[in-house]
Amino acid sequence: xxxxxxxxxxxxxxxxxxxxxxxxxxxxxxxxxxxxxxxxxxxxxxxxxxxxxxxxxxxxxxxxxxxxxxxxxxxxxxxxxxxxxxxxxxxxxxxxxxxxxxxxxxxxxxxxxxxxxxxxxxxx
Amino acid sequence: xxxxxxxxxxxxxxxxxxxxxxxxxxxxxxxxxxxxxxxxxxxxxxxxxxxxxxxxxxxxxxxxxxxxxxxxxxxxxxxxxxxxxxxxxxxxxxxxxxxxxxxxxxxxxxxxxxxxxxxxxxxxxxxxxxxxxxxxxxxxxxxxxxxxxxxxxxxxxxxxxxxxxxxxxxxxxxxxxxxxxxxxxxxxxxxxxxxxxxxxxxxxxxxxxxxxxxxxxxxxxxxxxxxxxxxxxxxxxxxxxxxxxxxxxxxxxxxxxxxxxxxxxxxxxxxxxxxxxxx
Numbered sequence: 001x002x003x004x005x006x007x008x009x010x011x012x013x014x015x016x017x018x019x020x021x022x023x024x025x026x027x028x029x030x031x032x033x034x035x036x037x038x039x040x041x042x043x044x045x046x047x048x049x050x051x052x053x054x055x056x057x058x059x060x061x062x063x064x065x066x067x068x069x070x071x072x073x074x075x076x077x078x079x080x081x082x083x084x085x086x087x088x089x090x091x092x093x094x095x096x097x098x099x100x101x102x103x104x105x106x107x108x109x110x111x112x113x114x115x116x117x118x119x120x121x122x123x124x
Numbered sequence: 125x126x127x128x129x130x131x132x133x134x135x136x137x138x139x140x141x142x143x144x145x146x147x148x149x150x151x152x153x154x155x156x157x158x159x160x161x162x163x164x165x166x167x168x169x170x171x172x173x174x175x176x177x178x179x180x181x182x183x184x185x186x187x188x189x190x191x192x193x194x195x196x197x198x199x200x201x202x203x204x205x206x207x208x209x210x211x212x213x214x215x216x217x218x219x220x221x222x223x224x225x226x227x228x229x230x231x232x233x234x235x236x237x238x239x240x241x242x243x244x245x246x247x248x249x250x251x252x253x254x255x256x257x258x259x260x261x262x263x264x265x266x267x268x269x270x271x272x273x274x275x276x277x278x279x280x281x282x283x284x285x286x287x288x289x290x291x292x293x294x295x296x297x298x299x300x301x302x303x304x305x306x307x308x309x310x311x312x313x314x315x316x317x318x319x320x321x322x323x324x325x326x327x328x329x330x331x332x333x334x335x336x337x338x339x340x341x342x343x344x345x346x347x348x349x350x351x352x353x354x355x356x357x358x359x360x361x362x363x364x365x366x367x368x369x370x371x372x373x374x375x376x377x378x379x380x381x382x383x384x385x386x387x388x389x390x391x392x393x394x395x396x397x398x399x400x401x402x403x
Contacts, residue, residue: 067379069371070312102312106370109309117308119153122318123160 044089052096053080059103068110070102150288150299150389157390161338164325174342174394176402177335180326184333188401197273197347197399200354204274207267212256218271221252229279229396233286233385235295242298242381246272246356263375264359269345273354276345276398284342284396286389302386305379306337311370317383320364332403341388343400354399357384 056077063069080095148156161173165180172179178188208218208226222228232245243251246268250260261268289295309316318337320329325336344357351359358375361383365372373379 064371067373068310071366071369071371072312073371105312109314113308113310117304117316119148119156119303119307119318122307122316122322123156 044093046084046089049080049084049089049092049096052093052100053077053084056080056096056099056103059100059107063103063106063110066107066110066114068106068108068113070106073099073102073106076102150296153303154390154392158338158393160322161325161336165336170393171395173336173339173391174397176339176343176400177333179339180336181333184403191401195347195399196349196401197345197354200270200273200345200347200399201277202274203267204270204272204277207271208274212253212258214256216256218249218252221248221255225278226275227278227282229276229398230282230285233381233388235287235289235292235298235385237289237292237295240294241378242302242385244376244381244384245275246358247376247381264356264362265353269354269356272345272356273399276343276396279396280398282396284388284391284394286385286392288385288389298382299386299389301378302382302384305383306386311365311368313368315368317364337387337390339391339394341384341391342394342396343398343402345398346400346402348402350403 056073060069060073060077063073076095076099080092080099083089083092083095161168162170168179175185175188178185211217219225224231229245232248233242235241236243246261246263249268249271250263253260261271288299306317309319320334321337321340324334327334341357344360345354346360347354356375358380361380362372362375
Protein backbone atom coordinates (compact mmCIF):
# COMPACT_ATOMS: atom_id res chain seq x y z
CA UNK A 1 0.00 0.00 0.00
CA UNK A 2 2.84 2.30 1.06
CA UNK A 3 4.67 1.26 -2.09
CA UNK A 4 1.62 2.22 -4.05
CA UNK A 5 1.45 5.66 -2.38
CA UNK A 6 5.19 6.23 -3.02
CA UNK A 7 4.73 5.30 -6.64
CA UNK A 8 1.85 7.74 -6.95
CA UNK A 9 3.85 10.57 -5.39
CA UNK A 10 6.80 9.79 -7.62
CA UNK A 11 4.63 9.76 -10.68
CA UNK A 12 3.08 13.09 -9.64
CA UNK A 13 6.48 14.68 -9.07
CA UNK A 14 7.82 13.39 -12.34
CA UNK A 15 4.79 14.70 -14.17
CA UNK A 16 5.33 18.16 -12.72
CA UNK A 17 9.01 18.07 -13.63
CA UNK A 18 8.25 16.90 -17.16
CA UNK A 19 5.61 19.57 -17.52
CA UNK A 20 7.99 22.26 -16.38
CA UNK A 21 10.66 20.91 -18.62
CA UNK A 22 8.29 20.92 -21.57
CA UNK A 23 7.25 24.48 -20.84
CA UNK A 24 10.86 25.56 -20.48
CA UNK A 25 11.80 23.75 -23.67
CA UNK A 26 9.05 25.35 -25.76
CA UNK A 27 9.90 28.93 -24.76
CA UNK A 28 13.62 28.46 -24.61
CA UNK A 29 13.75 26.62 -27.87
CA UNK A 30 12.23 29.57 -29.67
CA UNK A 31 14.78 31.89 -28.14
CA UNK A 32 17.56 29.45 -28.86
CA UNK A 33 16.40 29.09 -32.39
CA UNK A 34 16.43 32.81 -32.81
CA UNK A 35 19.80 33.18 -31.22
CA UNK A 36 22.03 30.49 -32.55
CA UNK A 37 20.26 27.51 -34.03
CA UNK A 38 21.08 26.41 -37.51
CA UNK A 39 18.52 25.86 -40.22
CA UNK A 40 17.24 22.40 -41.09
CA UNK A 41 19.99 21.97 -43.61
CA UNK A 42 22.44 23.33 -41.07
CA UNK A 43 23.78 25.97 -43.44
CA UNK A 44 22.04 29.13 -42.12
CA UNK A 45 22.44 30.64 -38.69
CA UNK A 46 20.30 33.33 -37.06
CA UNK A 47 23.00 35.95 -37.44
CA UNK A 48 23.04 35.43 -41.20
CA UNK A 49 19.25 35.81 -41.33
CA UNK A 50 19.40 38.99 -39.29
CA UNK A 51 21.99 40.34 -41.72
CA UNK A 52 19.83 39.34 -44.69
CA UNK A 53 16.85 41.18 -43.19
CA UNK A 54 18.99 44.25 -42.56
CA UNK A 55 20.20 44.11 -46.18
CA UNK A 56 16.61 43.81 -47.39
CA UNK A 57 15.59 46.84 -45.33
CA UNK A 58 18.45 48.90 -46.70
CA UNK A 59 17.56 47.89 -50.27
CA UNK A 60 13.90 48.72 -49.60
CA UNK A 61 14.86 52.19 -48.37
CA UNK A 62 17.03 52.75 -51.43
CA UNK A 63 14.21 51.72 -53.79
CA UNK A 64 11.72 53.92 -51.95
CA UNK A 65 14.08 56.90 -52.25
CA UNK A 66 13.62 56.81 -56.04
CA UNK A 67 9.89 55.92 -55.83
CA UNK A 68 10.65 52.41 -57.03
CA UNK A 69 9.49 50.22 -54.17
CA UNK A 70 7.40 47.20 -55.11
CA UNK A 71 4.16 46.29 -53.39
CA UNK A 72 5.09 43.20 -51.40
CA UNK A 73 8.57 44.04 -50.14
CA UNK A 74 7.35 45.33 -46.78
CA UNK A 75 5.20 42.23 -46.32
CA UNK A 76 8.13 39.92 -47.08
CA UNK A 77 10.32 41.66 -44.52
CA UNK A 78 7.64 41.44 -41.81
CA UNK A 79 7.10 37.76 -42.56
CA UNK A 80 10.86 37.14 -42.50
CA UNK A 81 11.09 38.75 -39.07
CA UNK A 82 8.20 36.62 -37.82
CA UNK A 83 9.79 33.45 -39.18
CA UNK A 84 13.09 34.37 -37.52
CA UNK A 85 11.31 34.75 -34.17
CA UNK A 86 9.75 31.33 -34.62
CA UNK A 87 13.13 29.87 -35.47
CA UNK A 88 12.17 29.00 -39.02
CA UNK A 89 15.45 30.21 -40.47
CA UNK A 90 15.04 28.73 -43.94
CA UNK A 91 11.77 30.58 -44.50
CA UNK A 92 13.13 33.77 -42.96
CA UNK A 93 16.20 33.72 -45.19
CA UNK A 94 14.16 32.97 -48.30
CA UNK A 95 11.81 35.90 -47.61
CA UNK A 96 14.61 38.31 -46.76
CA UNK A 97 16.41 37.45 -49.99
CA UNK A 98 13.19 37.88 -51.98
CA UNK A 99 12.64 41.30 -50.41
CA UNK A 100 16.20 42.38 -51.19
CA UNK A 101 16.13 41.16 -54.79
CA UNK A 102 12.74 42.81 -55.44
CA UNK A 103 14.02 46.05 -53.93
CA UNK A 104 17.12 45.99 -56.10
CA UNK A 105 15.01 45.36 -59.18
CA UNK A 106 12.61 48.15 -58.18
CA UNK A 107 15.53 50.55 -57.79
CA UNK A 108 16.98 49.54 -61.15
CA UNK A 109 13.60 49.89 -62.83
CA UNK A 110 13.02 53.36 -61.37
CA UNK A 111 16.46 54.60 -62.39
CA UNK A 112 16.05 53.25 -65.91
CA UNK A 113 12.57 54.76 -66.19
CA UNK A 114 13.86 58.15 -65.10
CA UNK A 115 15.82 58.22 -68.34
CA UNK A 116 13.45 56.46 -70.70
CA UNK A 117 9.82 57.03 -69.60
CA UNK A 118 8.19 59.40 -72.03
CA UNK A 119 4.85 60.25 -73.55
CA UNK A 120 6.25 59.92 -77.06
CA UNK A 121 6.91 56.21 -76.49
CA UNK A 122 3.14 55.72 -76.27
CA UNK A 123 1.87 58.51 -78.45
CA UNK A 124 4.42 59.16 -81.22
CA UNK B 125 40.83 82.68 -85.11
CA UNK B 126 37.48 84.24 -84.33
CA UNK B 127 36.10 82.98 -87.63
CA UNK B 128 37.23 79.44 -86.79
CA UNK B 129 35.60 79.51 -83.36
CA UNK B 130 32.28 80.87 -84.56
CA UNK B 131 30.94 77.67 -86.19
CA UNK B 132 31.95 75.65 -83.10
CA UNK B 133 30.21 78.05 -80.75
CA UNK B 134 27.12 78.09 -82.98
CA UNK B 135 27.04 74.28 -83.11
CA UNK B 136 27.36 74.06 -79.33
CA UNK B 137 24.60 76.61 -78.86
CA UNK B 138 22.30 74.65 -81.18
CA UNK B 139 23.08 71.35 -79.50
CA UNK B 140 22.56 72.70 -76.01
CA UNK B 141 19.30 74.25 -77.10
CA UNK B 142 17.95 71.02 -78.57
CA UNK B 143 16.54 69.38 -75.44
CA UNK B 144 14.61 72.53 -74.61
CA UNK B 145 13.28 72.75 -78.13
CA UNK B 146 12.16 69.11 -78.14
CA UNK B 147 10.26 69.31 -74.83
CA UNK B 148 6.58 69.64 -75.74
CA UNK B 149 4.42 72.28 -74.12
CA UNK B 150 1.29 71.24 -72.16
CA UNK B 151 -0.80 72.60 -75.04
CA UNK B 152 1.06 70.37 -77.52
CA UNK B 153 0.70 67.38 -75.20
CA UNK B 154 -3.02 68.02 -74.86
CA UNK B 155 -3.55 68.12 -78.60
CA UNK B 156 -1.50 64.98 -79.17
CA UNK B 157 -3.19 63.10 -76.33
CA UNK B 158 -6.75 63.95 -77.31
CA UNK B 159 -6.12 63.34 -81.03
CA UNK B 160 -4.70 59.93 -80.20
CA UNK B 161 -7.97 58.84 -78.61
CA UNK B 162 -10.11 60.47 -81.26
CA UNK B 163 -8.21 58.46 -83.88
CA UNK B 164 -8.23 55.27 -81.82
CA UNK B 165 -11.99 55.45 -81.29
CA UNK B 166 -13.29 57.30 -84.37
CA UNK B 167 -16.92 56.35 -83.69
CA UNK B 168 -16.95 57.74 -80.16
CA UNK B 169 -18.37 61.25 -79.88
CA UNK B 170 -16.24 63.77 -77.97
CA UNK B 171 -18.53 64.13 -74.91
CA UNK B 172 -18.86 60.36 -74.68
CA UNK B 173 -15.26 60.05 -73.47
CA UNK B 174 -16.54 61.41 -70.14
CA UNK B 175 -18.36 58.09 -69.71
CA UNK B 176 -15.10 56.17 -69.56
CA UNK B 177 -15.15 52.54 -70.56
CA UNK B 178 -18.88 52.71 -71.33
CA UNK B 179 -18.05 54.85 -74.34
CA UNK B 180 -16.21 51.88 -75.86
CA UNK B 181 -17.92 48.86 -74.30
CA UNK B 182 -21.50 48.45 -75.58
CA UNK B 183 -22.35 45.45 -73.38
CA UNK B 184 -20.95 47.04 -70.24
CA UNK B 185 -22.87 50.16 -71.16
CA UNK B 186 -26.21 48.36 -71.07
CA UNK B 187 -25.52 47.23 -67.50
CA UNK B 188 -24.30 50.68 -66.54
CA UNK B 189 -27.39 52.39 -67.93
CA UNK B 190 -29.56 50.00 -65.93
CA UNK B 191 -27.55 50.82 -62.79
CA UNK B 192 -27.88 54.53 -63.47
CA UNK B 193 -31.69 54.23 -63.34
CA UNK B 194 -31.35 53.83 -59.57
CA UNK B 195 -27.92 55.34 -58.95
CA UNK B 196 -26.09 53.68 -56.07
CA UNK B 197 -24.34 56.98 -55.24
CA UNK B 198 -27.58 58.87 -54.50
CA UNK B 199 -27.59 58.36 -50.70
CA UNK B 200 -24.06 59.76 -50.63
CA UNK B 201 -25.15 62.91 -52.45
CA UNK B 202 -27.89 63.40 -49.84
CA UNK B 203 -25.45 62.89 -46.99
CA UNK B 204 -23.01 65.30 -48.65
CA UNK B 205 -25.71 67.96 -48.88
CA UNK B 206 -26.34 67.65 -45.15
CA UNK B 207 -22.62 67.96 -44.50
CA UNK B 208 -22.39 71.02 -46.72
CA UNK B 209 -25.23 72.76 -44.87
CA UNK B 210 -24.23 71.76 -41.36
CA UNK B 211 -22.35 74.43 -39.43
CA UNK B 212 -18.91 73.74 -37.99
CA UNK B 213 -18.50 74.02 -34.21
CA UNK B 214 -17.45 77.65 -34.69
CA UNK B 215 -20.70 78.43 -36.52
CA UNK B 216 -19.11 78.74 -39.97
CA UNK B 217 -19.93 76.61 -43.02
CA UNK B 218 -18.16 75.17 -46.04
CA UNK B 219 -19.76 78.03 -47.94
CA UNK B 220 -17.50 80.43 -46.01
CA UNK B 221 -14.46 78.68 -47.51
CA UNK B 222 -16.01 78.19 -50.94
CA UNK B 223 -18.25 81.20 -51.66
CA UNK B 224 -19.02 79.90 -55.18
CA UNK B 225 -19.98 76.50 -53.81
CA UNK B 226 -21.21 73.90 -53.94
CA UNK B 227 -20.69 73.73 -57.76
CA UNK B 228 -16.90 74.13 -57.61
CA UNK B 229 -15.54 70.86 -59.02
CA UNK B 230 -14.27 72.46 -62.25
CA UNK B 231 -12.00 74.75 -60.24
CA UNK B 232 -9.87 71.79 -59.16
CA UNK B 233 -7.15 70.65 -59.32
CA UNK B 234 -5.51 74.05 -59.46
CA UNK B 235 -2.06 75.49 -59.02
CA UNK B 236 -1.74 77.43 -55.76
CA UNK B 237 1.02 79.97 -56.25
CA UNK B 238 1.18 80.98 -52.59
CA UNK B 239 1.52 77.40 -51.40
CA UNK B 240 3.66 76.38 -54.40
CA UNK B 241 1.71 73.19 -54.93
CA UNK B 242 -1.23 71.56 -56.70
CA UNK B 243 -4.39 71.84 -54.61
CA UNK B 244 -7.08 69.26 -55.23
CA UNK B 245 -10.69 69.51 -54.09
CA UNK B 246 -10.33 66.97 -51.24
CA UNK B 247 -7.26 68.83 -50.01
CA UNK B 248 -9.11 72.16 -50.18
CA UNK B 249 -11.98 70.63 -48.19
CA UNK B 250 -9.64 69.50 -45.44
CA UNK B 251 -7.82 72.83 -45.46
CA UNK B 252 -11.21 74.44 -44.87
CA UNK B 253 -12.02 72.03 -42.05
CA UNK B 254 -8.66 72.57 -40.36
CA UNK B 255 -8.96 76.34 -40.67
CA UNK B 256 -12.29 76.06 -38.83
CA UNK B 257 -11.04 73.81 -36.07
CA UNK B 258 -12.51 70.58 -37.48
CA UNK B 259 -10.71 67.27 -37.86
CA UNK B 260 -9.62 66.51 -41.45
CA UNK B 261 -11.44 63.71 -43.25
CA UNK B 262 -9.75 60.61 -44.61
CA UNK B 263 -8.73 60.90 -48.26
CA UNK B 264 -9.69 57.53 -49.69
CA UNK B 265 -12.75 56.16 -47.93
CA UNK B 266 -15.53 57.51 -45.77
CA UNK B 267 -17.36 60.79 -45.34
CA UNK B 268 -15.22 62.90 -47.66
CA UNK B 269 -16.81 60.97 -50.52
CA UNK B 270 -20.29 62.10 -49.57
CA UNK B 271 -19.27 65.74 -49.61
CA UNK B 272 -17.39 65.24 -52.87
CA UNK B 273 -20.42 63.44 -54.35
CA UNK B 274 -22.66 66.39 -53.52
CA UNK B 275 -20.19 68.90 -54.96
CA UNK B 276 -19.69 66.74 -58.08
CA UNK B 277 -23.43 66.39 -58.59
CA UNK B 278 -23.93 70.14 -58.30
CA UNK B 279 -21.05 70.68 -60.76
CA UNK B 280 -22.40 68.37 -63.46
CA UNK B 281 -22.15 69.88 -66.91
CA UNK B 282 -19.23 72.14 -66.09
CA UNK B 283 -16.26 71.64 -68.38
CA UNK B 284 -12.90 70.32 -67.23
CA UNK B 285 -10.69 73.36 -67.23
CA UNK B 286 -7.29 72.92 -65.65
CA UNK B 287 -4.91 75.82 -66.02
CA UNK B 288 -1.14 75.64 -65.94
CA UNK B 289 -0.19 79.24 -65.25
CA UNK B 290 2.73 80.52 -67.24
CA UNK B 291 3.84 83.00 -64.60
CA UNK B 292 5.04 80.30 -62.21
CA UNK B 293 7.54 77.71 -63.53
CA UNK B 294 6.75 75.48 -60.55
CA UNK B 295 3.30 74.82 -62.01
CA UNK B 296 4.84 73.48 -65.22
CA UNK B 297 7.25 71.43 -63.13
CA UNK B 298 4.32 69.85 -61.24
CA UNK B 299 2.60 69.11 -64.55
CA UNK B 300 5.79 67.52 -65.93
CA UNK B 301 6.17 65.40 -62.79
CA UNK B 302 2.60 64.17 -63.15
CA UNK B 303 3.21 63.41 -66.81
CA UNK B 304 6.41 61.52 -66.01
CA UNK B 305 4.54 59.51 -63.38
CA UNK B 306 1.85 58.56 -65.88
CA UNK B 307 4.31 57.14 -68.39
CA UNK B 308 6.67 55.49 -65.89
CA UNK B 309 6.65 51.72 -65.65
CA UNK B 310 6.55 50.56 -62.07
CA UNK B 311 5.96 47.54 -59.90
CA UNK B 312 6.79 43.89 -60.39
CA UNK B 313 4.56 43.73 -63.47
CA UNK B 314 6.53 46.60 -65.03
CA UNK B 315 3.44 48.51 -66.18
CA UNK B 316 2.89 52.22 -66.59
CA UNK B 317 -0.57 53.79 -66.35
CA UNK B 318 -0.25 54.36 -70.09
CA UNK B 319 0.41 50.68 -70.85
CA UNK B 320 -3.19 49.94 -69.94
CA UNK B 321 -5.09 53.16 -70.54
CA UNK B 322 -3.31 54.55 -73.62
CA UNK B 323 -1.65 51.66 -75.42
CA UNK B 324 -4.30 49.05 -74.62
CA UNK B 325 -7.39 51.18 -74.13
CA UNK B 326 -10.35 49.25 -75.56
CA UNK B 327 -8.55 45.91 -75.30
CA UNK B 328 -9.55 43.17 -72.91
CA UNK B 329 -7.76 42.39 -69.67
CA UNK B 330 -9.27 39.08 -68.63
CA UNK B 331 -13.02 39.73 -68.89
CA UNK B 332 -12.78 43.54 -68.56
CA UNK B 333 -12.24 46.18 -71.20
CA UNK B 334 -9.57 48.76 -70.40
CA UNK B 335 -10.92 52.30 -70.27
CA UNK B 336 -9.35 55.14 -72.27
CA UNK B 337 -7.29 57.64 -70.23
CA UNK B 338 -9.20 60.47 -71.85
CA UNK B 339 -12.12 61.14 -69.51
CA UNK B 340 -10.63 59.35 -66.53
CA UNK B 341 -11.05 62.34 -64.23
CA UNK B 342 -14.57 63.51 -65.05
CA UNK B 343 -16.67 61.38 -62.72
CA UNK B 344 -15.18 61.38 -59.22
CA UNK B 345 -16.00 60.32 -56.62
CA UNK B 346 -17.23 57.04 -58.03
CA UNK B 347 -19.39 54.26 -56.68
CA UNK B 348 -17.54 51.08 -57.59
CA UNK B 349 -19.44 47.83 -57.29
CA UNK B 350 -16.11 46.26 -56.31
CA UNK B 351 -15.84 48.65 -53.37
CA UNK B 352 -19.54 48.59 -52.51
CA UNK B 353 -19.29 52.30 -51.83
CA UNK B 354 -18.12 55.62 -53.20
CA UNK B 355 -14.37 56.26 -53.33
CA UNK B 356 -11.97 59.01 -54.35
CA UNK B 357 -9.74 59.31 -57.38
CA UNK B 358 -6.67 58.84 -55.20
CA UNK B 359 -8.13 55.60 -53.87
CA UNK B 360 -8.33 54.46 -57.48
CA UNK B 361 -4.73 55.54 -58.14
CA UNK B 362 -3.74 53.45 -55.12
CA UNK B 363 -5.60 50.45 -56.50
CA UNK B 364 -3.97 50.78 -59.93
CA UNK B 365 -0.50 50.93 -58.42
CA UNK B 366 -1.23 47.88 -56.29
CA UNK B 367 -2.51 45.99 -59.33
CA UNK B 368 0.86 46.32 -61.05
CA UNK B 369 2.48 45.35 -57.72
CA UNK B 370 4.02 48.72 -57.01
CA UNK B 371 3.88 50.24 -53.55
CA UNK B 372 1.22 52.92 -53.75
CA UNK B 373 1.87 56.50 -52.70
CA UNK B 374 0.09 58.50 -50.05
CA UNK B 375 -3.35 59.80 -51.04
CA UNK B 376 -3.06 63.58 -51.51
CA UNK B 377 0.73 63.30 -51.41
CA UNK B 378 2.73 65.19 -54.04
CA UNK B 379 2.95 62.27 -56.49
CA UNK B 380 -0.80 61.71 -56.79
CA UNK B 381 -1.66 65.42 -56.73
CA UNK B 382 0.74 66.05 -59.62
CA UNK B 383 -0.62 63.00 -61.42
CA UNK B 384 -4.16 64.33 -61.00
CA UNK B 385 -3.01 67.71 -62.32
CA UNK B 386 -1.60 66.17 -65.50
CA UNK B 387 -4.39 63.67 -66.04
CA UNK B 388 -7.19 66.18 -65.50
CA UNK B 389 -5.48 68.66 -67.82
CA UNK B 390 -5.48 65.94 -70.50
CA UNK B 391 -9.30 65.83 -70.23
CA UNK B 392 -9.70 69.59 -70.60
CA UNK B 393 -12.90 70.39 -72.43
CA UNK B 394 -14.79 67.27 -71.33
CA UNK B 395 -17.94 67.74 -69.24
CA UNK B 396 -17.90 66.81 -65.55
CA UNK B 397 -20.41 64.05 -64.81
CA UNK B 398 -19.67 62.90 -61.28
CA UNK B 399 -20.41 61.13 -59.14
CA UNK B 400 -20.03 58.08 -61.31
CA UNK B 401 -20.86 54.39 -61.14
CA UNK B 402 -18.40 51.77 -62.29
CA UNK B 403 -17.78 48.05 -61.95
